[in-house]
Amino acid sequence: xxxxxxxxxxxxxxxxxxxxxxxxxxxxxxxxxxxxxxxxxxxxxxxxxxxxxxxxxxxxxxxxxxxxxxxxxxxxxxxxxxxxxxxxxxxxxxxxxxxxxxxxxxxxxxxxxxxxxxxxxxxxxxxxxxxxxxxxxxxxxxxxxxxxxxxxxxxxxxxxxxxxxxxxxxxxxxxxxxxxxxxxxxxxxxxxxxxxxxxxxxxxxxxxxxxxxxxxxxxxxxxxxxxxxxxxxxxxxxxxxxxxxxxxxxxxxxxxxxxxxxxxxxxxxxxxxxxxxxxxxxxxxxxxxxxxxxxxxxxxxxxxxxxxxxxxxxxxxxxxxxxxxxxxxxxxxxxxxxxxxxxxxxxxxxxxxxxxxxxxxxxxxxxxxxxxxxxxxxxxxxxxxxxxxxxxxxxxxxxxxxxxxxxxxxxxxxxxxxxxxxxxxxxxxxxxxxxxxxxxxxxxxxxxxxxxxxxxxxxxxxxx
Amino acid sequence: xxxxxxxxxxxxxxxxxxxxxxxxxxxxxxxxxxxxxxxxxxxxxxxxxxxxxxxxxxxxxxxxxxxxxxxxxxxxxxxxxxxxxxxxxxxxxxxxxxxxxxxxxxxxxxxxxxxxxxxxxxxxxxxxxxxxxxxxxxxxxxxxxxxxxxxxxxxxxxxxxxxxxxxxxxxxxxxxxxxxxxxxxxxxxxxxxxxxxxxxxxxxxxxxxxxxxxxxxxxxxxxxxxxxxxxxxxxxxxxxxxxxxxxxxxxxxxxxxxxxxxxxxxxxxxxxxxxxxxxxxxxxxxxxxxxxxxxxxxxxxxxxxxxxxxxxxxxxxxxxxxxxxxxxxxxxxxxxxxxxxxxxxxxxxxxxxxxxxxxxxxxxxxxxxxxxxxxxxxxxxxxxxxxxxxxxxxxxxxxxxxxxxxxxxxxxxxxxxxxxxxxxxxxxxxxxxxxxxxxxxxxxxxxxxxxxxxxxxxxxxxxx
Numbered sequence: 017x018x019x020x021x022x023x024x025x026x027x028x029x030x031x032x033x034x035x036x037x038x039x040x041x042x043x044x045x046x047x048x049x050x051x052x053x054x055x056x057x058x059x060x061x062x063x064x065x066x067x068x069x070x071x072x073x074x075x076x077x078x079x080x081x082x083x084x085x086x087x088x089x090x091x092x093x094x095x096x097x098x099x100x101x102x103x104x105x106x107x108x109x110x111x112x113x114x115x116x117x118x119x120x121x122x123x124x125x126x127x128x129x130x131x132x133x134x135x136x137x138x139x140x141x142x143x144x145x146x147x148x149x150x151x152x153x154x155x156x157x158x159x160x161x162x163x164x165x166x167x168x169x170x171x172x173x174x175x176x177x178x179x180x181x182x183x184x185x186x187x188x189x190x191x192x193x194x195x196x197x198x199x200x201x202x203x204x205x206x207x208x209x210x211x212x213x214x215x216x217x218x219x220x221x222x223x224x225x226x227x228x229x230x231x232x233x234x235x236x237x238x239x240x241x242x243x244x245x246x247x248x249x250x251x252x253x254x255x256x257x258x259x260x261x262x263x264x265x266x267x268x269x270x271x272x273x274x275x276x277x278x279x280x281x282x283x284x285x286x287x288x289x290x291x292x293x294x295x296x297x298x299x300x301x302x303x304x305x306x307x308x309x310x311x312x313x314x315x316x317x318x319x320x321x322x323x324x325x326x327x328x329x330x331x332x333x334x335x336x337x338x339x340x341x342x343x344x345x346x347x348x349x350x351x352x353x354x355x356x357x358x359x360x361x362x363x364x365x366x367x368x369x370x371x372x373x374x375x376x377x378x379x380x381x382x383x384x385x386x387x388x389x390x391x392x393x394x395x396x397x398x399x400x401x402x403x404x405x406x407x408x409x410x411x412x413x414x415x416x417x418x419x420x421x422x423x424x425x426x427x428x429x430x431x432x433x434x435x436x437x438x439x440x441x442x443x444x445x446x447x448x449x450x451x452x453x454x455x456x457x458x459x460x461x462x463x464x465x466x467x468x469x470x471x472x473x474x475x476x477x478x479x480x
Numbered sequence: 481x482x483x484x485x486x487x488x489x490x491x492x493x494x495x496x497x498x499x500x501x502x503x504x505x506x507x508x509x510x511x512x513x514x515x516x517x518x519x520x521x522x523x524x525x526x527x528x529x530x531x532x533x534x535x536x537x538x539x540x541x542x543x544x545x546x547x548x549x550x551x552x553x554x555x556x557x558x559x560x561x562x563x564x565x566x567x568x569x570x571x572x573x574x575x576x577x578x579x580x581x582x583x584x585x586x587x588x589x590x591x592x593x594x595x596x597x598x599x600x601x602x603x604x605x606x607x608x609x610x611x612x613x614x615x616x617x618x619x620x621x622x623x624x625x626x627x628x629x630x631x632x633x634x635x636x637x638x639x640x641x642x643x644x645x646x647x648x649x650x651x652x653x654x655x656x657x658x659x660x661x662x663x664x665x666x667x668x669x670x671x672x673x674x675x676x677x678x679x680x681x682x683x684x685x686x687x688x689x690x691x692x693x694x695x696x697x698x699x700x701x702x703x704x705x706x707x708x709x710x711x712x713x714x715x716x717x718x719x720x721x722x723x724x725x726x727x728x729x730x731x732x733x734x735x736x737x738x739x740x741x742x743x744x745x746x747x748x749x750x751x752x753x754x755x756x757x758x759x760x761x762x763x764x765x766x767x768x769x770x771x772x773x774x775x776x777x778x779x780x781x782x783x784x785x786x787x788x789x790x791x792x793x794x795x796x797x798x799x800x801x802x803x804x805x806x807x808x809x810x811x812x813x814x815x816x817x818x819x820x821x822x823x824x825x826x827x828x829x830x831x832x833x834x835x836x837x838x839x840x841x842x843x844x845x846x847x848x849x850x851x852x853x854x855x856x857x858x859x860x861x862x863x864x865x866x867x868x869x870x871x872x873x874x875x876x877x878x879x880x881x882x883x884x885x886x887x888x889x890x891x892x893x894x895x896x897x898x899x900x901x902x903x904x905x906x907x908x909x910x911x912x913x914x915x916x917x918x919x920x921x922x923x924x925x926x927x928x929x930x931x932x933x934x935x936x937x938x939x940x941x942x943x944x
Contacts, residue, residue: 119827187918192914193915203895254583303767361581430667451659454657460925473669
């Protein structure tokens with residue numbers, strides 16, 4: 017369904033000539049996302065208010081062209097790509113904070129706001145918005161919501177889903193809906209809010225959201241622990257939780273992650289270590305200092321070679337810079353990345369580590385693991401040159417094995433990146449035919465003509 | 481659609497003769513719930529496993545009779561009543577705890593388990609399941625999930641929705657579905673788990689659930705504060721949150737609640753007080769003792785006449801006995817209760833208190849307010865004799881005013897009780913026609929023949 021000239025004229029009328037384009041140099045900027053895949057859209061639009069989004073979707077529904085909503089394009093599975101052409105709806109002009117309400121611990125914001133900007137805005141008021149995907153310096157809140165983003169702090173604080181009270185959204189027919197409440201409690205009708213969260217932009221375009229906030233924790237303590245064996249690090253994670261300690265993060269880097277970040281940043285990471293844990297606790301100072309001491313003891317008793325508590329803000333930032341640089345730094349190992357996002361019950365991480373080691377040996381491929389060990393959420397990457405067909409075939413076979421084993425351990429094939437286009441081949445491993453049929457019927461209820469973000473989640477469309 | 485003899489024979493074949501009945505003395509036991517309304521079902525069934533539930537629903541879908549799932553019948557809005565006849569599916573034989581997994585902080589349980597039994601079972605393991613509706617000693621986890629139950633601890637810990645990771649359920653066609661994950665993170669496909677939560681038994685019958693647990697807090701401190709003015713108590717609640725303190729509960733009783741409980745229990749409550757707050761904090765002892773001191777200071781500086789910190793477990797239990805006895809004790813004030821469950825942003829509680837006072841004066845009716853002040857969740861009750869048509873008319877008009885004002889303040893007409901049958905007349909005040917249409921389409925996707933729990937949520941059915 018490429019867009020007709022007559023439809024494009026209508027769109028120009030809605031957003032104004034300066035906020036839409038069909039020029040190739042504009043389109044190419046909105047053709048890609050963090051997967052590295054690229055698909056040229058037919059047009060790109062920059063609406064500025066809900067009414068414009070409503071009129072755009074109404075036009076698309078009547079004239080039958082595709083609309084693909086997009087924030088910063090930092091998604092990891094292709095959710096914002098125009099895989100079948102159509103109009104990319106860039107939501108970055110929706111970047112206002114309407115209100116930060118200290119009394120009720122909520123904020124009313126627009127979806128194009130960058131997550132990190134929102135963090136800083138609420139922290140200035142002594143408040144706290146926990147979800148923090150590693151992309152928070154460029155990803156938008158709308159994208160976070162569409163994918164149900166997680167991040168390191170999910171261990172203690174949960175994911176995006178746990179902080180969205182309600183939204184305003186435009187459904188594919190162009191109608192504007194308001195879901196949820198401004199309060200934590202609210203049980204009037206079906207939970208359309210959480211249905212939109214994680215729906216990857218396939219059910220509606222979010223135009224406004226009410227987010228739940230917490231008081232900003234008084235203080236944070238950060239430590240790192242170095243292990244000679246990945247398995248020992250993994251077992252330490254389980255031991256921490258078993259001792260009833262819930263840090264705000266337990267992040268994990270394997271040897272390949274450590275080496276490539278060190279090579280990239282030269283900040284003195286222990287390149288000989290098999291695994292590094294970054295552990296952070298927050299709360300009131302006398303309390304968290306005791307907890308850090310307990311954590312040190314646990315790490316050392318479980319076999320850590322070295323434990324360091326960060327003594328300055330610079331040391332904290334250095335650790336997080338290392339952790340957040342992994343994903344971009346990985347390209348030292350190969351021009352292409354197969355990036356996965358599995359989750360297993362945390363007690364099963366040692367099993368998963370053994371499986372990953374086996375796959376490394378069997379395939380000889382460059383595999384890198386890091387992630388949110390406290391949640392059992394492992395970002396597993398295979399670095400390769402996709403033009404090497406032999407390597408690609410071996411990599412895909414390894415992924416099949418990995419996903420099957422993830423599900424066997426009681427896990428899920430995606431913790432925070434979603435299905436998008438890159439994981440559609442694997443979705444049926446986790447979602448049964450009846451559940452998939454219900455999802456297709458829900459999609460059909462919201463989007464009878466299939467104009468919104470086609471080709472995502474459902475491998476073969478959502479016709480029943 | 482009364483059930484045919486031939487259909488009943490099939491049901492006998494599924495659950496066995498001893499686990500189904502059409503005898504009036506059996507039916508009458510399952511005709512009522514906590515609303516006081518009663519509707520005789522045609523039959524009552526006691527299935528014991530998922531396969532039986534699947535076959536029952538398949539039969540109902542083919543033979544077209546209604547099925548009404550039910551836990552303990554402690555619902556406050558009629559969700560488990562057979563308003564159009566049909567078969568009541570009593571789920572209380574599904575009462576097993578399959579596994580409490582300390583390493584992964586999850587539990588696999590059946591829906592017929594009584595919430596309080598589950599609390600005790602996990603607490604024995606040093607774990608904690610926060611949702612605690614006041615009915616927890618008799619309500620079931622399945623009912624809690626169907627209504628998205630809240631309770632006092634929601635202020636710090638959230639509601640049932642925040643503790644359900646996944647479910648097994650039987651949809652009205654008899655098909656068995658598995659939703660969600662065993663892990664906090666998981667974003668594969670649409671969120672069917674939260675769609676089922678709060679759907680009041682209209683989309684599926686839950687047969688198993690995976691619940692998220694926390695480590696049991698080390699200690700709890702409980703205090704009460706007595707106020708001469710409801711407004712002052714309400715403003716104190718706002719002030720506590722503004723100071724970045726999130727107690728686990730801030731419960732509120734008005735003068736009418738205090739007097740009726742005191743009259744009932746004779747435990748020395750301050751019957752002259754206009755309002756009583758019960759505040760509870762949990763965490764590590766040095767920390768929470770400091771917090772309690774801060775709370776005392778805040779309460780006194782905001783005008784509390786008296787503040788008491790409970791010095792023994794008996795004193796704590798006395799306070800909670802008072803709080804949990806309100807609902808049953810209210811019948812001293814009249815044979816019938818119109819029981820509401822509004823929520824307003826907590827900073828608006830003083831406005832709501834003033835409105836309630838105005839309605840009391842204007843109508844001369846007996847009105848009682850209590851509830852979860854920290855969440856802005858007020859259980860507002862009008863006690864009357866429904867045979868007094870004049871009083872009933874005045875009461876209904878007062879409710880209309882109250883609901884309109886609740887929504888004007890940015891609140892919701894139901895925080896934790898759901899819509900059921902008693903609130904269907906008011907649902908359109910909060911849910912717009914487009915949102916309602918989406919909900920009806922979702923219902924239709926799950927239940928094409930409308931056999932599951934008819935007459936609930938949707939006032940005029942869900943035909944589109």
